[in-house]
Amino acid sequence: MAGHSLRDRFFTPPVARAIVSPTALLALAVGAAAGFAAGAEIAGAVALGLLAFVLRVVLAIPRRSRGTRIDPFTLDEPWRHYVRDAVQARNRFNQAVDRALEGPTRDRLAEIDERVGTGVLEVWRIAQRGHALAEARGRVDPAAIRRKLDAASGATTGATLERTTEALGAQLATAERLERVIADADSRLRLLNARLDEAAARTIELSVQAGDVADLSGLGDDVDTMVDEMEALRLAIEETGGGTAVAGPG
Numbered sequence: 001m002a003g004h005s006l007r008d009r010f011f012t013p014p015v016a017r018a019i020v021s022p023t024a025l026l027a028l029a030v031g032a033a034a035g036f037a038a039g040a041e042i043a044g045a046v047a048l049g050l051l052a053f054v055l056r057v058v059l060a061i062p063r064r065s066r067g068t069r070i071d072p073f074t075l076d077e078p079w080r081h082y083v084r085d086a087v088q089a090r091n092r093f094n095q096a097v098d099r100a101l102e103g104p105t106r107d108r109l110a111e112i113d114e115r116v117g118t119g120v121l122e123v124w125r126i127a128q129r130g131h132a133l134a135e136a137r138g139r140v141d142p143a144a145i146r147r148k149l150d151a152a153s154g155a156t157t158g159a160t161l162e163r164t165t166e167a168l169g170a171q172l173a174t175a176e177r178l179e180r181v182i183a184d185a186d187s188r189l190r191l192l193n194a195r196l197d198e199a200a201a202r203t204i205e206l207s208v209q210a211g212d213v214a215d216l217s218g219l220g221d222d223v224d225t226m227v228d229e230m231e232a233l234r235l236a237i238e239e240t241g242g243g244t245a246v247a248g249p250g
Contacts, residue, residue, distance in 0.1 A: 079127035086123040092200040096207040122230035137178040
């Protein structure tokens, strides 16, 4: 809930559940009982019970998250564009939630908005990985490696040639693997961002037209699926290329 006011964070499902939860009612009863045990009058005991109840509810208010600082300008293109586009889509989500009328529909939109925030963080992390991999790929010169392979085949023989060929071949394989990972991340991130923009547009419409929480079920499912795909993409990048140590042609 980064950026949401105290009022917005109070009128949320977690607080509503806390108000009617058994633990809140128990806090009220225990507080009042403690007041009576301490010799307080009825009014004082009730006040102590209410204080315990209020404290229980306050603890349920979502805290303002500091969040992760997203800075698109630390990245090269196209990764910078993807992050900026995702942040803009998130801002449109935030504005749609703020404009929605209070009630269950707005509460549900706020929950979807939280998932969108998670998705934007995933876009940021994917873009950071893509940027790093592109920089690593830039330090590999396949043409120079092939020239070294040709030179080694004419200058060395036996075990030395075999080891040299294996080492240079591994560098070529690394470059090819990085190219595949970068291209896949680029194309999939472009598609996911387009879907995020579409979901933001639907949210703006639903924030003023949805008459029931059920009207938001399709949007919520689509956002969940999209965020899951973003998380899967990040994990795939980390597993297949994110930890690659790249050796230059030298």
